Structure formats: structure tokens, C-alpha cells
Amino acid sequence: MPLAMAVNASAIAKHGFDFVLGVDGDFKAAIAKASSSGATESKRFILFVPNGExxxxxxxxxxxxxxxxxxSNISIIGESVDKTIIWNTTDTEGISTTATLYFPSNKNMYMQDITLQNRGTYNSGSAARQVALQQNAGDKFIYKxxxxxSxxxxxYTKKGRTYWEGGEIDGTVDFICxxxxxxxxxxxLVMTRNGGYITASQNPDTWGYVFNNAIIEVSNSxxxxxxxLGRSWGRAKVxxxxxxxxxxxKAEGWGPDMNSAPVIxxxxxxxxxxxxxxxxxxxxTYFNGGKDASTATTLKTVWNANDAAKYTLKNVLGGSDNWEPNKLTAQVSAPKISQEGANIIWNDDDNAICWAVFVNGKYHSNTTTNSIDIGGIAAGSKVTVRAANSMGGLGASSNEITVLEANVTYYNLTINSSIGGSVIASPNREKIAEGTAVSFIAEPASGWKFAGWTGKSASDAGSESTWKTTMTKDIELGAIFEAKGTTTFQAEDGIIDNAINESTNAxxxxxxxxxxxxxxxxxxVPVYVEYPGxxxxxxTYANGSGKTRNLAFAPPGTCSAGVDGCKGAEVIxxxxTDKWTTYxxxxxxxTLPKxxxxxxxxxxxxxxxxNLDQIKLTEKNVDKGTTSIAQINRTNATVSESRIYDTNGKLVRYTKGNANLTVLAPGIYVVKTSAQGYSKQKMVQVR
Structure with missing residues (x-):
């Protein structure tokens, strides 16, 4: 299984990209420089290929x-497998004459996040032999x-050890051979024709082709x-x-032999x-040997766990030098970037050989230090950074930041999430220049209404659902929404993860x-109830699949995220239903809190x-006990404002007039009220 990040006993010597395609020259110049670089295992030649065809x-x-x-000792690194494509066309067909890329006797090659495609159309009506990648000899190839x-x-492989991690290979006949x-x-592995063969192993080394956790698909159902699964080109091992x-x-799994019977x-x-x-x-199980009947044999082709146990990565590729390619594919964690003055900075990482910088979604530069000067990058540009592992492969992207003018004072804007609605900020970005006009609108979901502001800036925002101000300090703001009298809540108003808010089925x-x-x-799904219990x-749902389907649900506070592995979740x-339009x-x-x-x-x-439409809540066994509220008892005194704090001292509610605890979750709170120079503080419990 791929590692989440690289782990090294000592820091990797920093080393930037040696050649960036399209920046330092074309592919011919890249090959010439790489081939003559004298690269070693400890100082590889890294060719970076930005997105493009x-x-x-x-x-x-x-x-x-x-x-x-x-x-040898060359890394070819793409920006992304879907958008970085190197391709060729051919005027003939043949396994030794058509490769998009041909490695004759290379060693210690590494390739990541790139597509190789042979777009040859010669004899396109049949299964023409047009190779995308050919390895003739050499050893220790890695493809991540x-x-x-094609x-x-x-x-097409011939000799040596090779490790594939993830990736995809498409083809029609013998497309791994x-x-x-x-x-x-x-x-x-994607089959793109009717009646093809995935593998055609020929005179392999000790182990041959070993597929672990592979995924087989077809381009047409x-x-x-x-x-x-394959056929024997000659003494096959698959x-x-x-x-x-x-x-x-097909049910028989394995096709007819070509030159001789398989060995495994x-x-x-x-x-x-x-x-x-x-x-x-x-x-x-019986293989007649094809052209060489003397090799005919009977094999055990359906294995048990004991048969499979020896086919480990270590056994297959370890060799006499204990090669561990999966450690070389480990990705470096995404950096957390920020701007300080005229620099974008991030923490150093001993596992990173360098970092690639992207501006507005395009490659900008690479650096061996954990910062870049924003000179030449326009204010307002979006910047991300990716760390490269010891082989040059890029890990996940950092957070995205917007470049700010270096000589302007900026303040932080934090909008807290709200149940039953949202806060719309304009402009809405993490840092806003001093003096900028900003506005905030508390927008409730259907059936909900605004009940007050929360956060450190709640007292500044007042009691109305719209607040306009100018940035003179940091702002942190959230909203409280309530749904008194509402018992039905729409599923589509919820926070959705890997699902669709759909309206297709009436x-x-x-x-x-x-x-x-x-x-x-x-x-x-956001809900609101007057009483806990x-x-x-x-x-309300629809299920036109023809089969029973399950959902798990978890009450508030039962699980920190989702319901996976949550003991408090219940499956129903x-x-x-007759149709997807039948509800x-x-x-x-x-059990719900107040x-x-x-x-x-x-x-x-x-x-x-x-398909989940809505939920309706009806009281079953609830606690309608009273709640203590701090009040001011003074003749002719009118309460001007109330503040409610949690036990950590955080302001959770600000209102004009008397304190209102009806929207608070159960717990202990400190209520401060004031009127005409008179103030009162009281600790209360909401049940």
C-alpha cells in the first residue's frame, strides 16, 4: 500500500529540477541533457513535465x-497524469519499432504522474502492435x-525488475507483454476490445508478472x-x-498458448x-503448448492463501540488493503556506528534495528553500506549493493563498459555520486590507430565522441580520439560527459529502x-427542537432500485465525523418503492439536544x-423543565444588552435587551446583562 509520506533516516540533499520541458527546451533537448548528465543514484537527473500535450x-x-x-538514474515527473500527455504516431506496426518511449538499457528509472500514448492509426481496423512504452534491458524501473x-x-518488457504503483494500462491484445x-x-487494467488478452508473458525471469490488488475494467460493457487474463507467449509466468x-x-480465464505452455x-x-x-x-488447467506440444502441462490455476503467500513485493523484487521500491514512491506531506511581507513561506521538510510553485494553476518555478519572493507575482494571484520526494515525484498540493501587496496592513476574517443557515461575507477572503468596506448577511435556510450573532465580533455586529463595517481589526463572526414551530426539515439543506442535491425524480x-x-x-441535516429528549x-424516501438499501444515522455528538466506525450509529x-418517483x-x-x-x-x-427527501420530528419523551435566566430587577431599569459566555470565557451570544437562552445547547453559561449603568452577572444551567 502506498505510504502517506516519506520517512528518511537523514535529511535528503536538496536538489531542484534539472530540466523543465517547455521552459528549458523541447523534448529533444531534455533527452540530450539527461543522457549526458552523468546522473547517479545519489544525484538523479529530474525532468519535470508541466501540464500539456x-x-x-x-x-x-x-x-x-x-x-x-x-x-540511467533519471526521473520523468509529470504535473498530473490526466493533463500531462506525451504522445506519438507511427507509420507502421511492430513491437520493436513503434514505442512512444523506448528505454534500451536504462537503470534506476522513475516516472510519476504522466500519460504515454501511442496514437498511431496504421492498420487501425485490427489489433496493430503499437507500443507506448518499451523496456529492453536494464533494472529497477519504477512507475507511480x-x-x-495504446x-x-x-x-513491452524484456528484462530486469520493475515496480508499478497505481496507474493504468489500456489495450486490446497482449497489452502487457x-x-x-x-x-x-x-x-x-482496461480492456478496449472484444475478445482480447491482457498479458502475454515470454521467457520471464524468476517471478514474471505479479498483479496485486489490480482493477480490471472494460471500455465498453x-x-x-x-x-x-492472458496467454503464454512462451514459458509464461503470470x-x-x-x-x-x-x-x-471468460469463464476459462486463460487463452490458448502461442509458442509454448505456461510455467505459472x-x-x-x-x-x-x-x-x-x-x-x-x-x-x-490444461495447456497444450501451442507450437511446442512437448511443453504441454497441467497447472493449478486457482490458488489458496498458501499458494499466494510467497508472492510478496520483497520476494519478487528485493533481489540481492534488497531493493525496496515502495519506499521510494512515498510522497512528502503537503506544505502549509502563508505570506509574510514580500515572501511566501512554509515549514522545511527533510523528506523534500525541492518544492514546485504554481501560480493561478500553472507551473511557475521550483526551489530548494522553504520560501519564495513574491516579486513578479501579481497581487491577487493564487499560489500553491507541492513538495517533491527523493525521486522528484510531487505530493499533494498545499493550501491555496492569495498574494497580498507587501506594504499594506491586512486583517484576518473568520466566518464560523452555523446550523440552519450561513453567513455571507463580501468580500469573502481570509485576509482583507485595512480600510476595506465589508458586509455580512445572516441567511437562514428554509424554515429557519436569524436569532443573533456569535464570535468575537458579535457585540460589534449588533442585533440585525445585516452588518456593514470597515476593516480596522480582525473579525470573527458566526450566526445563530432557530426554527421554532418547525418540525419538518429538508435533507437537501444539509452539509453534503460525496452525494448529490438532486431534483430529477418528481x-x-x-x-x-x-x-x-x-x-x-x-x-x-440541520434540525431544531424546543426540548431535549x-x-x-x-x-421520507424513495428507493426504485428493486432492492432494500441501508442508511446509518447518528444523533448529534455521537460521532466526530460521519458515522464510519461509530458505535452510536444505528443502521436502518x-x-x-415502486419507482424512484414513489415516496x-x-x-x-x-435522542436530540435542545x-x-x-x-x-x-x-x-x-x-x-x-434517495432521502426530508425528516419530520415528533416529541416522544422530552424534558420540558424550565431554564433559569439572569434578569435585572430594578425599578424603571430597561435592559440594554446581554452577553452569554461559555465556561471557557468565549462569547457565544450577544443580544439587545434581555438574554435569551432558548437557542443554546444544554450546558453551563455565564450571563452578563446591563441597563443604565447597572450590570449583573449570573451563572445559569441550560437543561
Whole structure:
């Protein structure tokens, strides 16, 4: 499994990119410089390729469009796998003559976040052999999040050890072919034709092709169950372990032999896209040897855990030098950046070889220090930074900041989240220049109303739902909303994560409903009750799937985030309805605190849920006890203002006039009221 960040015994020697494609020259210049650089394992040559499409056919290609890239200890780093594409076209077909990139005898090569594509159209009506990547010899190749796109023979290997982590390989026939020992971890394999073969192993080294946690898909649903896991080009060795088959091969699994029978064809723990076991009872076991009948053999092709146990990354690729490629792919944590005067700064990281800086979404520069001068970067520009690991591969992006004028005073603006509505700030950014006019509007959701401001600036904001001021200091502001008299709450008003606020299927209340996704999908629905205690929760839903679907729900305060692994969450089943436009109700009991809170709904085990329309709350067993409120008893004294603090001294409510505790959650508070020079303080408990 990929590591979240690199861990090194000592700091990595800082080293910037040696060549940036399109900045320092074209691909021909890049190859020339890399090949002659004399790079070593301790000082690699790093070629960075910004987002873009690069046709290298006539730049570095031979008469057929094949580009040879010689040299060792070279990293080729893309900005992003989807948007960094190196491609070629060819005027012929052939496994040795068409490669987009050809590595003849390279060693210690590293590639990350890039797509190689052979767009050749020669004999496009059949499975023409047009290679995207060819490794002839060499050793210790690493491909992290790399995508190869072509038809037949997309990826051609001969010798040496290779490690794939993630990434994708598409093709039609034998699109992973050749020899060597190659360990694929979590790589996606996409079949793009009817009746093709994924692998064609030929005279491999000790282990051959080992796929662990691979994902198999097809580009067209009609190709499902028409293809093979592979065939023997000659003495093949291919193993599939823990494969997720979103598309399945033919029942026999393995195709007819070509030059000779396989030595090893194995499959263990294959699952379908829903996690169910694949039926492997008809997998092929006898292989006739193809052209060499003397090699005919019977193999055990469906394995158990003991059979699979020795196919570890360490065993397959470790070798005599104990190579550990998965440690080299570890990504450096995203930096946290900020601006101080004329510099953008971030913490140093011993695991980073350098940092790449992006301005307004485009590559700007790279640096070996943990800061950059904003000179040349216009105020208002958006800046992010990514750290490079020891091989040059870029990790996740930092937070985004907006560049400020260096000689202007700025103040912080913090808008706190609110239940039952939101605060709209204009302008809305983290730092605002001194003297800038700003406005704040407390906007309640449907059925809710504004009840006051919270935060350090609550007393400045007054009691109206709109506040206009000028930035002269830091502002922190939130809003309190209440929904007295409301018992029905719309799911689409909630905080949605990996779900859709949809209005396609008629019959819903409000403005729509929540269509849950797969994986991790949640919605936090805001609710309001007058009294704490038990309520009957009536959920309106639609489930036109034809099968029962589940949701888990968690009361407020039960789980810190979502309901995954939450012991207090309850799972409820939603039976199928006639159609997606047929809505019905389901009831459950839930315990709620007084005032505003969230009820969290989540899918279960990554499986899709029903469409959730709304929830209705009815009192079942609640506490209607009275609440003590601090008041001023003085003849002819009119309370001018009230402030309510929590036990940590944080202001949680400011109002003009008497204190109102009805919107507060249960707890202990300090209430301060004042009138005509007279003030009073009292500790109260809200139950």
C-alpha cells in the first residue's frame, strides 16, 4: 500500500529540477541533457513535465516515430497524469519499432504522474502492435501513477525488475507483454476490445508478472466476459492476487498458448466490483503448448492463501540488493503556506528534495528553500506549493493563498459555520486590507430565522441580520439560527459529502432530495427542537432500485465525523418503492439536544442508499423543565444588552435587551446583562 509520506533516516540533499520541458527546451533537448548528465543514484537527473500535450513524433522520433531515451538514474515527473500527455504516431506496426518511449538499457528509472500514448492509426481496423512504452534491458524501473494508452502490445518488457504503483494500462491484445519480473500494485487494467488478452508473458525471469490488488475494467460493457487474463507467449509466468474484477474474463480465464505452455498461471481471491467472490470453477488447467506440444502441462490455476503467500513485493523484487521500491514512491506531506511581507513561506521538510510553485494553476518555478519572493507575482494571484520526494515525484498540493501587496496592513476574517443557515461575507477572503468596506448577511435556510450573532465580533455586529463595517481589526463572526414551530426539515439543506442535491425524480418536498453516492457518502441535516429528549424521526424516501438499501444515522455528538466506525450509529433498512418517483416513510427513534444540531446520515459499507427527501420530528419523551435566566430587577431599569459566555470565557451570544437562552445547547453559561449603568452577572444551567 502506498505510504502517506516519506520517512528518511537523514535529511535528503536538496536538489531542484534539472530540466523543465517547455521552459528549458523541447523534448529533444531534455533527452540530450539527461543522457549526458552523468546522473547517479545519489544525484538523479529530474525532468519535470508541466501540464500539456507533447507530440514528440518528429521531435525525437526516428523514421517510424519511435523515441529512444538512453541514460540511467533519471526521473520523468509529470504535473498530473490526466493533463500531462506525451504522445506519438507511427507509420507502421511492430513491437520493436513503434514505442512512444523506448528505454534500451536504462537503470534506476522513475516516472510519476504522466500519460504515454501511442496514437498511431496504421492498420487501425485490427489489433496493430503499437507500443507506448518499451523496456529492453536494464533494472529497477519504477512507475507511480503512470498511464499507458495504446492497442496491442501497449507495454513491452524484456528484462530486469520493475515496480508499478497505481496507474493504468489500456489495450486490446497482449497489452502487457514480454519478460522480466514486474510487480503491479493497485494498477488499473482496461480492456478496449472484444475478445482480447491482457498479458502475454515470454521467457520471464524468476517471478514474471505479479498483479496485486489490480482493477480490471472494460471500455465498453459489451466486452465483459469476452477477454482473457492472458496467454503464454512462451514459458509464461503470470499471477493475479486480490484482483477487483469490475469486468470479468471468460469463464476459462486463460487463452490458448502461442509458442509454448505456461510455467505459472495463478489466480487468488478475485472479487467482483461489489466485493463478491468471482466464480473460478471453470478456470483452465490444461495447456497444450501451442507450437511446442512437448511443453504441454497441467497447472493449478486457482490458488489458496498458501499458494499466494510467497508472492510478496520483497520476494519478487528485493533481489540481492534488497531493493525496496515502495519506499521510494512515498510522497512528502503537503506544505502549509502563508505570506509574510514580500515572501511566501512554509515549514522545511527533510523528506523534500525541492518544492514546485504554481501560480493561478500553472507551473511557475521550483526551489530548494522553504520560501519564495513574491516579486513578479501579481497581487491577487493564487499560489500553491507541492513538495517533491527523493525521486522528484510531487505530493499533494498545499493550501491555496492569495498574494497580498507587501506594504499594506491586512486583517484576518473568520466566518464560523452555523446550523440552519450561513453567513455571507463580501468580500469573502481570509485576509482583507485595512480600510476595506465589508458586509455580512445572516441567511437562514428554509424554515429557519436569524436569532443573533456569535464570535468575537458579535457585540460589534449588533442585533440585525445585516452588518456593514470597515476593516480596522480582525473579525470573527458566526450566526445563530432557530426554527421554532418547525418540525419538518429538508435533507437537501444539509452539509453534503460525496452525494448529490438532486431534483430529477418528481414527488419530493422542498427543493429536492439527497442522492447518495458510493464509497463514503454522507449528509448532515440541520434540525431544531424546543426540548431535549427522544423524538420519533419520520424519514421520507424513495428507493426504485428493486432492492432494500441501508442508511446509518447518528444523533448529534455521537460521532466526530460521519458515522464510519461509530458505535452510536444505528443502521436502518429502506425497503424498495415502486419507482424512484414513489415516496414513502420510515420511522426511527432518536435522542436530540435542545436547540439546533445536525443528524448525520451515511451509506453503509460503501453501498448506495435510498434517495432521502426530508425528516419530520415528533416529541416522544422530552424534558420540558424550565431554564433559569439572569434578569435585572430594578425599578424603571430597561435592559440594554446581554452577553452569554461559555465556561471557557468565549462569547457565544450577544443580544439587545434581555438574554435569551432558548437557542443554546444544554450546558453551563455565564450571563452578563446591563441597563443604565447597572450590570449583573449570573451563572445559569441550560437543561
Amino acid at each position: 507533447y507530440n514528440i513524433t518528429k521531435v525525437t522520433g526516428d523514421e517510424h516515430g519511435k523515441s529512444t531515451f538512453s541514460g 501513477n503512470v498511464r499507458l494508452l 492497442g496491442q502490445d501497449t507495454y 514480454g519478460g522480466g519480473d514486474v510487480f503491479f500494485e493497485g494498477t488499473k 459489451g466486452f465483459n466476459k469476452t477477454f482473457y 499471477v493475479f492476487l486480490n484482483t477487483i474484477m469490475r469486468a470479468e474474463p 498461471f495463478g489466480e487468488y481471491n478475485s472479487k467482483n466490483g461489489s466485493g463478491g467472490a468471482i466464480n473460478t470453477s471453470q478456470r483452465k 414527488g419530493f418536498a422542498g427543493t429536492g432530495y439527497i442522492n447518495f453516492g458510493t464509497g463514503k457518502s454522507t449528509v448532515q 427522544e423524538y420519533t424521526m419520520e424519514m 433498512s429502506f425497503e424498495a 414513502q416513510t420510515k420511522e426511527a427513534t432518536i 436547540g439546533a444540531s445536525y443528524i448525520t446520515f451515511s451509506i453503509v459499507d460503501g453501498n448506495d442508499g435510498p
